[in-house]
Structures are given as C-alpha cells and as structure tokens.
Amino acid sequence: MSDLSGRTTIVVGASRGLGRGVATALSAAGAPVVAVSRTAATFPEPASGSGPIRTEVVDAGDATVAATLIDRHEPSAVVLVAGATPHMRPLQEQTWETFAVNWEADVRIAFHWLREILLTPLRPGSRVVVFSSGAAIGGSPLSGGYAGAKSTLRFITGYAQDEARRAGMDITFTTVLPQFAPATDVGGPAVRAYAARSGLSQDEFLARVGPLLTPELAGKSIVDLLQADASTIAPGYVLNGVGLKKLA
Structure with a gap:
C-alpha cells in the first residue's frame, strides 16, 4: 500500500480529534476516504492530487453498520478511532453506567468491525488499524473502565490477526496506543483532571508529559503506517508527539 491513490480507507470516528486528523491526512496522501461518524462533519475540498472524502453519518456501534459499509465501499484499509469520552472521576465517584461507557x-x-472484517473478508493486502490508548499500559485511575476497555481493544485486535493467519487471509492488523492529545475531546478533560489531581497547572503537567500528540501528527503517522511494507508492521505501537514507537 505504498501508493494510497485509489485505495479506499474507512475511518471510523472521523468527525473530530485524532480521527479527523487521520481522515484529512489520508485524503492528502491520495486515498479516497470514507469518514464515518455519528454526527455530520464537513471537510475542506480536497486539493489537487488528494483523495475525495465521503461522509457516512451512522452509529458505528450498530451491529449492521460495519457489514453495510464494508460491502458498499470495499475498503483496502479500515482505521478504527471512534470511542466515548470517559467520565473523569475517581473510582468511588463513578456509577456502573459511567464506569462502563467505554466498554459499551x-x-x-x-x-x-473486526468480526465483519474477518467474515467478509477484506481483500488480500488490506490493513486494519485500531486505536487503543496509552492508558492500556499504565492505567487511568480517573477514567473508570477506560483503561481496561482500551486494553481489550489491543487484545481483540491481536485475536483478529491470529484468526486471519489461521484462515490464510492476507490482512494485517495492528493497534496504536496514543498518549495525551490535549487538543481532543478525550485528551483535554484528561489533562485538566490529572493536572488538578497532581496539584499542577495544566502547562506544568503537560511539560512533564513531553512532546504532545496532535491530530495532524496522528494523521501523518497513520499514513506512514499504511504505506509501510506489511512485513515490517508490529502488532502494536505507542503514538506520542515524537511519532510511532513499536511496543516491545
């Protein structure tokens, strides 16, 4: 997939934050993009040489949506970024409903989506990228079940890769674990909550985090990942303000 021109990519959760950055960067790299989100989103008109961006306003968690969109668009790649904003409170201030929001x-x-990708299946040479979170490694005590849910994303992406190999499918699955991205709807509340918990200003807290992840950098990193040779793709990567780093 070194040349993304004409290779349709579905980006699930493309209306905002990292997902929007990914959709925009893929379009700029020449890929036709299907931007999936629950709310309507507008994108700039593609520049010369860019791929078109088509929007699909649907609930990606509906059991029928993945099959419908995969059949309709026949993608060469699927990037799953969508997720809920966690309730930023310590454990004792959660309810089961707020605790479980990221599981649901x-x-x-x-x-x-992973189930449907395997059942269809995608064409040989396809790529699947699932966004987890850095919280899946270090935990996240102020976000209820968020860290556990994101860890499960990493596990089931690995399960999907194993099932693809067992069935002889030439599909590459990988997980990306982004660290703090304060400009997003998930990262912003997290930064405020953890800065307050640490007794630091937001600027002081972010200075300790290191180089900050932005939607633009996330988009560039995913373009690079999809263009890389499949044999070099690792099962998982941490993504921060420096870029992608393979998980040990």
Missing part, C-alpha cells in the same frame, strides 16, 4: 462504545465498535 469503544469495545462494542471494535468487536463489530
């Missing part, structure tokens, strides 16, 4: 959204979406 993020994990549900990934389950339906």
Whole structure:
C-alpha cells in the first residue's frame, strides 16, 4: 500500500480529534476516504492530487453498520478511532453506567468491525488499524473502565490477526496506543483532571508529559503506517508527539 491513490480507507470516528486528523491526512496522501461518524462533519475540498472524502453519518456501534459499509465501499484499509469520552472521576465517584461507557462504545465498535472484517473478508493486502490508548499500559485511575476497555481493544485486535493467519487471509492488523492529545475531546478533560489531581497547572503537567500528540501528527503517522511494507508492521505501537514507537 505504498501508493494510497485509489485505495479506499474507512475511518471510523472521523468527525473530530485524532480521527479527523487521520481522515484529512489520508485524503492528502491520495486515498479516497470514507469518514464515518455519528454526527455530520464537513471537510475542506480536497486539493489537487488528494483523495475525495465521503461522509457516512451512522452509529458505528450498530451491529449492521460495519457489514453495510464494508460491502458498499470495499475498503483496502479500515482505521478504527471512534470511542466515548470517559467520565473523569475517581473510582468511588463513578456509577456502573459511567464506569462502563467505554466498554459499551469503544469495545462494542471494535468487536463489530473486526468480526465483519474477518467474515467478509477484506481483500488480500488490506490493513486494519485500531486505536487503543496509552492508558492500556499504565492505567487511568480517573477514567473508570477506560483503561481496561482500551486494553481489550489491543487484545481483540491481536485475536483478529491470529484468526486471519489461521484462515490464510492476507490482512494485517495492528493497534496504536496514543498518549495525551490535549487538543481532543478525550485528551483535554484528561489533562485538566490529572493536572488538578497532581496539584499542577495544566502547562506544568503537560511539560512533564513531553512532546504532545496532535491530530495532524496522528494523521501523518497513520499514513506512514499504511504505506509501510506489511512485513515490517508490529502488532502494536505507542503514538506520542515524537511519532510511532513499536511496543516491545
């Protein structure tokens, strides 16, 4: 997939944040993009040489949506970024409903899409990228079940890769674990909550985090990942303000 021209990519969760950055960067690299989101989103008109961006306003967690969109668009790649904004409170201030929000959204979406990708299946040489979170490694005590849900995304992406190999499918699955991205709807509240918990200003807290992840950098990193030789793709990567780093 070194040349993305004409290779349709579905980006699930493309209306905002990292997903929007990914959709925009893929279009700029020449890929026709299907931008999937629950709310309507507008994108700039593609420049010369860019791929078109088509929007699909649907609930990606609906059990029928993945099959419908994969059949309709026949993608060469699927990037799953969609997820809920966690309730930023310590454990004792959560309810089960707030604690479980990312299980009911993020994990549900990934389950339906990974299942359908294997059942269809995608064409040989296809790529699947699932966004997890750096919280899947270090935990996240102020976000309820968020870290556990994101860890499960990493597991089930690995399960999907194993099933693809067992069935002789030439599909490459990988997980990306982004660290703090303060400009997003998930990262912004997290930065405020953890800065307050640490007794630091937001600027002081972010200075300790290191180079900050932006939607633009996330988009560039995913373009690079999709253009890389499949044999070099690792099962998982941490993504921060420096770029992608393979997980050990």
